[in-house]
Amino acid sequence: MGAAVFLGCASIAFGPAAALLLLTVAAEPLRVIVLVAGAFFWLLSLLAASLLWFVSVQLSGREDAALLLLGAAAAVLLQELCRFACFKMLKKADEGLAILSEDGQSPISLRQMAYVSGLSFGIISGLFSITNILADSAGPGTVGIHGDSPYYFITSAFLTMALVLLHTFWGIIFFDACERRRAGGLGLVVGSHLLTSGLTFLNPWYEASLGPIFILTLCTGLWAFGTAGGSFRNVLKCLSCKQEPEGQVMLYSALQVPPEE
Amino acid sequence: MITFMNNSDSEEEPCNERTSLMSAESPPVPSYQDGLQASEAGEAQAHRKRRAGSSRGPNNIAGGETSGSGVPVRESTLENEEEELTLKYGAKHVIMLFVPVTLCMIVVVATIKSVRFYTEKNGQLIYTPFSEDTPSVGQRLLNSVLNTIVMISVIIVMTVFLVLLYKYRCYKFIHGWLILSSLMLLFLFTYIYLGEVLKTYNVAMDYPTLFIVIWNFGAVGMICIHWKGPLQLQQAYLIMISALMALVFIKYLPEWSAWVILGAISIYDLMAVLCPKGPLRMLVETAQERNEPIFPALIYSSAMMWTVGMAKPDTAARGLSQQTWDAAEDGREHLRSPSHAESQMSETRSPVPTRPVTSLEELEEEERGVKLGLGDFIFYSVLVGKAAATASGDWNTTLACFVAILIGLCLTLLLLAVFKKALPALPISITFGLIFYFSTDNLVRPFMDTLASHQLYI
Numbered sequence A: 001m002g003a004a005v006f007l008g009c010a011s012i013a014f015g016p017a018a019a020l021l022l023l024t025v026a027a028e029p030l031r032v033i034v035l036v037a038g039a040f041f042w043l044l045s046l047l048a049a050s051l052l053w054f055v056s057v058q059l060s061g062r063e064d065a066a067l068l069l070l071g072a073a074a075a076v077l078l079q080e081l082c083r084f085a086c087f088k089m090l091k092k093a094d095e096g097l098a099i100l101s102e103d104g105q106s107p108i109s110l111r112q113m114a115y116v117s118g119l120s121f122g123i124i125s126g127l128f129s130i131t132n133i134l135a136d137s138a139g140p141g142t143v144g145i146h147g148d149s150p151y152y153f154i155t156s157a158f159l160t161m162a163l164v165l166l167h168t169f170w171g172i173i174f175f176d177a178c179e180r181r182r183a184g185g186l187g188l189v190v191g192s193h194l195l196t197s198g199l200t201f202l203n204p205w206y207e208a209s210l211g212p213i214f215i216l217t218l219c220t221g222l223w224a225f226g227t228a229g230g231s232f233r234n235v236l237k238c239l240s241c242k243q244e245p246e247g248q249v250m251l252y253s254a255l256q257v258p259p260e261e
Numbered sequence B: 001m002i003t004f005m006n007n008s009d010s011e012e013e014p015c016n017e018r019t020s021l022m023s024a025e026s027p028p029v030p031s032y033q034d035g036l037q038a039s040e041a042g043e044a045q046a047h048r049k050r051r052a053g054s055s056r057g058p059n060n061i062a063g064g065e066t067s068g069s070g071v072p073v074r075e076s077t078l079e080n081e082e083e084e085l086t087l088k089y090g091a092k093h094v095i096m097l098f099v100p101v102t103l104c105m106i107v108v109v110a111t112i113k114s115v116r117f118y119t120e121k122n123g124q125l126i127y128t129p130f131s132e133d134t135p136s137v138g139q140r141l142l143n144s145v146l147n148t149i150v151m152i153s154v155i156i157v158m159t160v161f162l163v164l165l166y167k168y169r170c171y172k173f174i175h176g177w178l179i180l181s182s183l184m185l186l187f188l189f190t191y192i193y194l195g196e197v198l199k200t201y202n203v204a205m206d207y208p209t210l211f212i213v214i215w216n217f218g219a220v221g222m223i224c225i226h227w228k229g230p231l232q233l234q235q236a237y238l239i240m241i242s243a244l245m246a247l248v249f250i251k252y253l254p255e256w257s258a259w260v261i262l263g264a265i266s267i268y269d270l271m272a273v274l275c276p277k278g279p280l281r282m283l284v285e286t287a288q289e290r291n292e293p294i295f296p297a298l299i300y301s302s303a304m305m306w307t308v309g310m311a312k313p314d315t316a317a318r319g320l321s322q323q324t325w326d327a328a329e330d331g332r333e334h335l336r337s338p339s340h341a342e343s344q345m346s347e348t349r350s351p352v353p354t355r356p357v358t359s360l361e362e363l364e365e366e367e368r369g370v371k372l373g374l375g376d377f378i379f380y381s382v383l384v385g386k387a388a389a390t391a392s393g394d395w396n397t398t399l400a401c402f403v404a405i406l407i408g409l410c411l412t413l414l415l416l417a418v419f420k421k422a423l424p425a426l427p428i429s430i431t432f433g434l435i436f437y438f439s440t441d442n443l444v445r446p447f448m449d450t451l452a453s454h455q456l457y458i
Helices: A003-025 A029-060 A065-100 A110-137 A152-179 A183-200 A206-227 A232-240 A246-255 B017-022 B030-052 B058-065 B079-114 B137-167 B171-200 B207-226 B231-252 B255-274 B279-290 B313-339 B374-390 B395-419 B426-453
Strands: B299-301 B371-373
Touching: A003 A029, A003 A110, A003 A152, A029 A065, A029 A110, A029 B079, A029 B395, A029 B426, A065 A110, A065 A152, A065 A183, A065 B426, A110 A152, A110 B395, A110 B426, A152 A183, A152 A206, A183 A206, B079 B171, B079 B231, B079 B371, B079 B374, B079 B395, B137 B171, B137 B255, B137 B279, B171 B207, B171 B231, B207 B231, B231 B299, B231 B374, B255 B279, B255 B374, B255 B426, B299 B374, B371 B374, B374 B395, B374 B426, B395 B426
Parallel strands: none
Antiparallel strands: B299 B371
């Protein structure tokens, strides 16, 4: 407990997200706006899911695991629905930006928006999952004093990190599937989200929940990488830092009018 | 109030392709006037506040100051170009407002969560005379509504007083009022804040050190706000002052009254800025007729004038000093206007003066500045601070309110780019903020708590 646990868990949970934010999003105003908009949509989905759960608890008069399961499933489905709504809005914004820009091209591509909105879903979802836990971890206490697992904080941090990354990948895959109208991609995203959420129901049996979730994260990451246009050859080319072939350069300069001073 | 001003009301507009087009425009600078009105209203309020002898202010009243008065839409001469530039720089403007609003909210939330002084109940302002310590819910609700009515009436009266002062050109009075107001804010409130922070962290400080620190802080603040100073330092002081004011409101407004006041202020803001006979709108129009700048003190200006590689250093220097001078003028008002929920986004005139005359050399990028009234900062921070203070120790509510306010600001700026006239910045943000606060506190919190207790993730 104390500052060490707080800082450690916060870094584990939000390290990748913070790095991605600082390196890719913070410099571009449009991406920051898309980030906040994505967070807003996620909040709307959470609101709807909480309302559903609250009403069902009030109606049934008791609070049990089955209702929680239903509530979690509803939350997942509503999140994906709001991701779709986010996609629709960003698509419209993209078209608007393209019309209003000088050269007919929007300053931000739909793929970038997919990535940023996925990241925003991840960050806000992670924040909502772990901020209260982090606040508690900074204070005094004994973890698991009533017989629960003593690894609560660190496993929560790792789960949050996985969730942030998963949301980012899902965002990319989802937007691409919506763009190309492939129901398979959509179904897989919804399915893997439901699977992830379902796996967390196995906590505190962490081998069964954390392990598969991280494997799922890795696979989804590779799939998203492929969807975004990456491939093994791209990675090799990037790593070897090859120059562009000469022919292309010459062609470019031959066609280019010298810029006016 | 947010106004989008493309004009600069500076006489020294350097001539370039843009300004030569702008000169064809009819009276420029409505926004400045808005700001002026707002600041005046703020002043009126501050003055009133001072008279009342309370040290805290119904600067809020300034909320009413939001001079959302519509700035006359620019003539279409420049409209197309304006539109493109607006949208081109639109995202940057949004970020230029996101950052200070976020900073102010972070300061307020950090203080609320750590310094217990600002969450302790210690009396009420005289502007909220009815106590909420009644057992029955109906009585409490009634008292909070009555408190709101009193507060809003005070705001309206002070705004009208400011408009009258401005109309009858009592500038010295207004300026004196603003200076006294900022003096109190920069010295007294800072002293109290510093004292409480030192108490919380159990740090001892001797009186000579305290005197030197407070004196320097206050004196530099007065200079930056009312006279000249680096833009970023002025922005920092405006943010700190808004945070101090918001903390005062969070401490001294009773629970339910605070929420009802927030709602009422945003409605008032909407009406004062958009109705033809609204005080803020009248203020703006008067300022426009007189072609006068708006008090920079009441308005946070994020103007960026980039003069790279000066071709004409003297012009640039003149422009810069004029800009900061204008900022100082405004700064005077802003102390009053903290309560003014005046959010003005305007093209600051700064770009114009500072822009080097030409074209020849560098890439000088004319950045249109965005102005937001300090009252808006204050009320946003009051909402988020109240959420942090009263939401059962829950961080989710604070986060939700934060996102809601940012989205509201974004939407308001979008509307501003579409309508190109002064708009109130409070209604959309506060509405979203209130909705998210109540729904997160009552619906989302139990759901997330239940999930977290079983370590379930959605």
